[in-house]
Amino acid sequence: MQGLHMVGVRHAYGKTQVLNDISLTVPAGELVCLLGPSGCGKTTLLRIAAGMERLQTGSVTIDEVIVAAPNVQLPPEERQIGFMFQDYALFPHLTVFENVAFGLFRQDRQTARARALEVLEQVGMTQHAEKHPHLLSGGQQQRVALARALAPKPRLVLLDEPFAGLDTTMRARVRQQTLSVLKQTSVATLMVTHDPREAMYMADRIKVMGENGQILQSGRPQDIYYNPAEEYVARLFGPMNMIEGVAQDGSLASSFGPLAVGDAGNGQAVRVLIRSEGLILSHGGEQPGGTPVDVLSAHLLGDSSLVGFRVREGINSGAEFQARIPGAFDLTGRGQTWAHVDPAQVFPYPQKQ
Ligand SMILES: Nc1ncnc2c1ncn2[C@@H]1O[C@H](COP(=O)(O)OP(=O)(O)O)[C@@H](O)[C@H]1O
Ligand SMILES: [Mg+2]
Structure with missing residues (x-):
């Protein structure tokens, strides 16, 4: 060849x-x-x-x-x-x-x-x-x-x-x-x-x-x-959000709903990484499947913004995450903010001992 x-x-x-x-x-x-x-x-x-x-x-x-x-x-x-x-x-x-x-x-x-x-x-x-x-x-x-x-x-x-x-x-x-x-x-x-x-x-x-x-x-x-x-x-492509826990029935329970963990067995300690562009934010009244969050910060980078937020309820309540959203993010007057996870941007790995 x-x-x-x-x-x-x-x-x-x-x-x-x-x-x-x-x-x-x-x-x-x-x-x-x-x-x-x-x-x-x-x-x-x-x-x-x-x-x-x-x-x-x-x-x-x-x-x-x-x-x-x-x-x-x-x-x-x-x-x-x-x-x-x-x-x-x-x-x-x-x-x-x-x-x-x-x-x-x-x-x-x-x-x-x-x-x-x-x-x-x-x-x-x-x-x-x-x-x-x-x-x-x-x-x-x-x-x-x-x-x-x-x-x-x-x-x-x-x-x-x-x-x-x-x-x-x-x-x-x-x-x-x-x-x-x-x-x-x-x-x-x-x-x-x-x-x-x-x-x-x-x-x-x-x-x-x-x-x-x-x-x-x-x-x-x-x-x-x-x-x-x-x-x-x-992790090559930038900072990751991380949720750790124990796999059960092929997924890890999280405030964003169950996250698929591939072939990790029941009881196995897993670490799930979510890209910042894999957390999607929306605003207004109750959003089906959405997780209510409190926005902490927003930084305009040019073509996108990094938005820091804290989860309000559930297993990860209080934990902080970062979403990358297209364009600018207005911190005021948007009502309740909701987060969704894009499953294509979720990466499970076994936790290293
Ligand atoms: N001629 C050399 N003699 C001794 N050590 C070297 C020599 N050239 C490179 N190294 C060492 O080998 C390692 C790999 O170097 P290099 O191939 O230049 O890496 P990269 O291009 O990925 O930065 C480095 O630790 C470097 O210090
Ligand atoms: Mg070189």
């Missing part, structure tokens, strides 16, 4: 084990995001794929060619990889055109020139071809770095936190442009990031890595968000 295969990769720096049996596949045309906290070994994994770090255990195959295995170690320049770092690492003394043409030294001048101009066009940087990098904005530098990575028509593109240096507005735009260029190229791309929303936006598939250097869950963005395999994965 075309694309990248890493099988059973382990890596240690001295006595410190960083990567713990990582296996992954990036098919041609797909973008796979490795999502994990700082220091979990993401850059190390990319460097092993690129051949910049010597493989210790496992194997790396690119387009059916074994590039690293216990007795094989192809140098980076023979792996046909495009690499883009967080700081872009453009050559400051070369023009944009020369930066992009740099990796095309094996081709004759005319072919190299035509190819460099072609990718510059693709990333929309043709009019800046003769400028030096310091005259460009962060977003433009990023596009040049992408063009340079793609110019030699690599079999695999590796992106290491490629948008981390950009401000929020710029980042959204550059992300979208990068994704569109990569999709046109139909190259296999492995990108690493510590930003869950970035991974959700960019990825065909996400691999969530934990601090122990293992992959905790792999799946499409919607699998990771709606079926988080463990508490750590569920």
Whole structure:
């Protein structure tokens, strides 16, 4: 199969084990995001794929060619990889055109020139071809770095936190442009990031890595968000509401009504997490199935508000929760507030001893 295969990769720096049996596949045309906290070994994994770090255990195959295995170690320049770092690492003394043409030294001048101009066009940087990098904005530098990575028509593109240096507005735009260029190229791309929303936006598939250097869950963005395999994965997307108790007949009793707890057995201690967007608020007279609550606070974040409330009755009375609602929330003149739970945003886990 075309694309990248890493099988059973382990890596240690001295006595410190960083990567713990990582296996992954990036098919041609797909973008796979490795999502994990700082220091979990993401850059190390990319460097092993690129051949910049010597493989210790496992194997790396690119387009059916074994590039690293216990007795094989192809140098980076023979792996046909495009690499883009967080700081872009453009050559400051070369023009944009020369930066992009740099990796095309094996081709004759005319072919190299035509190819460099072609990718510059693709990333929309043709009019800046003769400028030096310091005259460009962060977003433009990023596009040049992408063009340079793609110019030699690599079999695999590796992106290491490629948008981390950009401000929020710029980042959204550059992300979208990068994704569109990569999709046109139909190259296999492995990108690493510590930003869950970035991974959700960019990825065909996400691999969530934990601090122990293992992959905790792999799946499409919607699998990771709606079926988080463990508490750590569920909590990636922000603070969670939590209700703990003992499972009975497949559910946990709560002030919001019974919450399904999957296959937790009777008498098992469970922890149910509810996303803030999974608590829905309404106002006015009695609401069927609604739980009466007292609103404590409301903070407008821009496109949504975080509303703190306290449950008035039942098993969780007095407990505080946070709901995220679209738009602004008016604290006055709404009458009684009621809370409902969206079952798709409820995630039960066994309580750790
Ligand atoms: N060359 C090195 N020598 C020793 N330790 C290293 C080296 N490179 C990285 N590390 C350590 O390995 C761990 C993983 O690093 P890294 O792969 O850069 O993680 P990430 O990219 O996920 O932040 C960190 O604890 C880091 O300090
Ligand atoms: Mg890193």
